[in-house]
Amino acid sequence: MSSTAADAETPVMSQRERMDACFARLEELSAQRNAIDGQIVALVAEVTRDGLWAGTGAKTVKGLVAWKLGMSDATAGSVAAAAQRYDEFPRCTTALCEGRLSLDQVGVIAAHAGAGSDDHYAELASVATVRQLRKAISVEIKPEPDKEPQEQYSFSKTVGEHTTTYRITVPNVEAAKVDAALGSYREALINDYRRDHGSDTVDDPESPSFDASGLYVRQTGHTEPRFPTLTDAFLQMVQTAWDAEVARRPHGQHTTVIVHLDVDKRAGWVHAGPALSDADRQLLLCDSDCEVWLEQRGQVIGAGRATRVISRRLRRALEYRDRACVVPGCGSTRGLHAHHIVHWEDGGPTELWNLVLVCPHHHREHHRGRITITGPADRLVVTDESGRALTNKSLARPPTEPPPAVGPWRGPLGERAQWRCYTPFEPQPPPPSPN
Known part of the structure; x- marks a missing residue:
């Protein structure tokens, strides 16, 4: 049989049939993607619940997800929000793992919905778009806020x-x-x-x-x-x-914080003020207008080395070289501190090779011992609490397992919401405690 005859016997699909075939494949892939996102959320929930991410050098779980998975801030925020409230919304997260809800839907619910609303929004999300979910949550009846304890700032x-x-x-x-x-x-x-x-x-x-x-x-x-x-x-x-x-x-010249250092005990305290922790003492000696007085057995024996203050020219050279916080995965560019790689109280000089720019969060984390920064600056190594080097390398790699076996995702209905007939979620008062 000639090729012309074979082509003639091949059925020609209409435009409508081709579109239906594409949509069927998209439904299948979307469900698999939702299920994979559910597995990602479950793993991030485990990392969040057990505090495993604290030694990675990341500021937040959202930052860790965006860094390691190559996600945008919005997508990483949805993953982090769903992971943080994973146990609070079992129906929604189960539907995500089964491919019946999308990450964006569950992320919006986890980020903004009230406590105890899992059943309400699990039903609504099965037919509502992300925009409709946002609208539903915005009209949610909020409980009276509890008085929170006063923050440090x-x-x-x-x-x-x-x-x-x-x-x-x-x-x-x-x-x-x-x-x-x-x-x-x-x-x-x-x-x-x-x-x-x-x-x-x-x-x-x-x-x-x-x-x-x-x-x-x-x-x-x-x-x-x-x-x-x-x-x-x-x-x-x-x-x-x-x-x-x-x-x-x-x-x-008078607006200088005076810090007293005991040369024998490595202790420090603010002049006529409270004692400093080791982390605060080292942090204060890095890049601040601070006058240091050395004491031994309760007697002042002299002043410390002339300066740790970063001059304007040295600061510009640091900003030109480092651009942002040097801790991998951070990328902060504002409010950066100049950090002495070899601490000033250990004899580290205020020179370019011994200085790097770090954000305030990672500066505190370093002096608290949660991350380690070693150098010199041109061969900088940043490690976590376990000694593993932090890098910008993504975790993504080719899959070794087949995609999840889930049914196709039909998605929201796409109908216009009748908000006049909608009953917003209202949290129920807690049951009275037994006397």
Whole structure:
């Protein structure tokens, strides 16, 4: 039989039939992809639940997934959200593993849905698109939020009829910087005040004379500006900050945090302040405007080496060379710290070969012993807690197993939602505790 005759006997598929065949194959592949995503979420949930990712150098589970699996931030966020609440949404995650729901659907539910809504959204997700799920979750009836404990960093403002009160909470290391800055500005204001009004001034603790007692003002009716306080120093510091890009902060030589180091015990503490942990001590000695005083058996024996502060020229060279945080998988480019590879207190110099840029998170992780950074900078090695080198290599490789045997995924109905008839999820109050 000739080829012409064979071609004539081959049935010619219509455009509609070809489209149906393509859709059938897409349904099969989509279900397999959903099932594979479900397996990925299950594995990431195990990593999250047991804290296995803490020694990888990644800041978050989302960052770890994006780094190791080559995913976008949005997709990695869906994986991380579904993994974090894997046990809380068993129906949704089971449907994902069976190929009946997509990662985006389960990710939206896990990221935003309320507690106890697994059954509600598992039913809705079987027919709703991702956009419809977002809409349904947005109209969800939210419970009254519980009062959360105060974070280590907090800032609040209370506005009264005539005054405003600010309240700020920061760790002791940052508080030492604030105290040093306020002390410097107040000292400058006091010097200016004494220059203009003399040494015997009202409220001056160093001039307890008759004129400074307040009687002079009451008897003569003479009024003078009040003696500078820490509030005045704070306002002066804020006012000066407006010009920070134009000129250096005034009295910069006085705004230095003073740290005392015991040369025998490797202990450190802020001047007239609390003791520092080993991690905070090493962190403070890396790249901060800090004056170090060495002590031995409780006696000051001298000052530390001249400087650890990174000059502007050295900082530019670091930024040009490193560009971003040097820890693999991070990529942060803002707020970077200059880190001494050989710690300053161990004799490490402030030179380019001994410096690298790291983000604040990885800087703290290093000084807490969770990652190790060794050099010099041109042969940098970053390892996790177990000593394994961190690299930018992806985990992706050719598969060795067949795809999951799941049925085709039909997907959402695609119908227009009638939100007037929709009953949003409402969390149920907890059962009363037995007396």
